[in-house]
Amino acid sequence: MGRKFVVGGNWKMNGDKKQVTEIVETLKKGPLDPNVEVVVGVPAIYLEYVQSIIPGTISVAAQNCWKVAKGAFTGEISPAMIKDIGANWVILGHSERRTIFGEKDELVAEKVAHALENGLKVIACIGETLEEREAGKTEEVVFRQTKALLPAIGNNWGNVVLAYEPVWAIGTGKTASPQQAQDVHASLRTWLSANASADVAAAVRIQYGGSVTAANAKELAACPDIDGFLVGGASLKPEFIDIVNATQ
Ligand SMILES: O=C(CO)COP(=O)(O)O
DSSP, X not given: OOXXXXXXXXXXXXXXXXHHHHHHHHHHHOOOOTTSEEEEEEOGGGHHHHHHHSOTTEEEEESXXXXXXXXXXXXXXXXXXXXXXXXXXXXXXXXHHHHHSOOXXXXXXXXXXXXXXXXXXXXXXXXXXXXXXXTTOHXXXXXXXXXXXXXXXXXXXXXXXXXXXXXXXXXXXXOOOHHHHHHHHHXXXXXXXXXXXXXXXXXXXXXXXXXXXXXXXHHHHTSTTOOEEEESGGGGSTTHHHHHTTXX
C-alpha cells in the first residue's frame, strides 16, 4: 500500500487570534487535495480555538508536550490535555526544542512514549546541523536520533510520522536539494529495515522540512522516499495550499 502524503504546517510561535483565524479561513477555502493528510501545529494557547473552527478534515497538533500526565510542571501541557480539547497530534523533538530548550534524545524519547501511550499521533523530528553535515556525520546523527526513539515507539509505528529536518535548512531559505533529502530518507528507510522491521521501513511516512515553499515543493514531492513536508514559514501563508497540493 502506498504511503499517504502528509503535510504539516508548523506555525511555531507566530500569529495572533486574528491571524490564526485568517489562516484557517484560507485552509477552508482550499482547495486541498483530499488524498493528502493535513496537520497544523498550533501554539498551545490557540489549540482549543483552532480545533473549534477548523474543518474536521484537517488535524491539529500541539508543538510540544510534557512526558508525564500531570503535576507540578509549571508551563507544561500533557498529552491528555491536548486530547481533551480534541486535538490528536503532537510535534516532538523539533530542532528548536533540541537546540534552544536543550532537549536531548532521551527526553524526546520519553515524550514520544508518553504521547503515544495517551493516544496521540506523533510527528517526531530529526536532523543534522550544518557542522555535522560538513563533518560527514549526517547519517550517524539521524540514525542516533531515530535509534533513541525505537523503544519509545515499540510497535506503535502506525501513529508516528518522522520529519527529517536538516537544521541548516530551517528558516534559512536554504532548502536541501531533492537529491540530498532523498538520500537521507532512503538511508533512514534502509536503517529502519535493519533496526525496526522491513514493514516499518516500507510503511513509515518521512516528511522533509526546511525552507519548503510552493516553488520547491513539487520537485521534492516527486522523490520516491519523501512522503510529505513539515513546513514552517510558508505554512503561515496562502502558498501552504500549493504545498499541500504539490503531488497533484
Ligand atoms: O522547522 C520547520 C518546520 O518544522 C521548517 O521551517 P521553515 O519552513 O520556516 O524553514
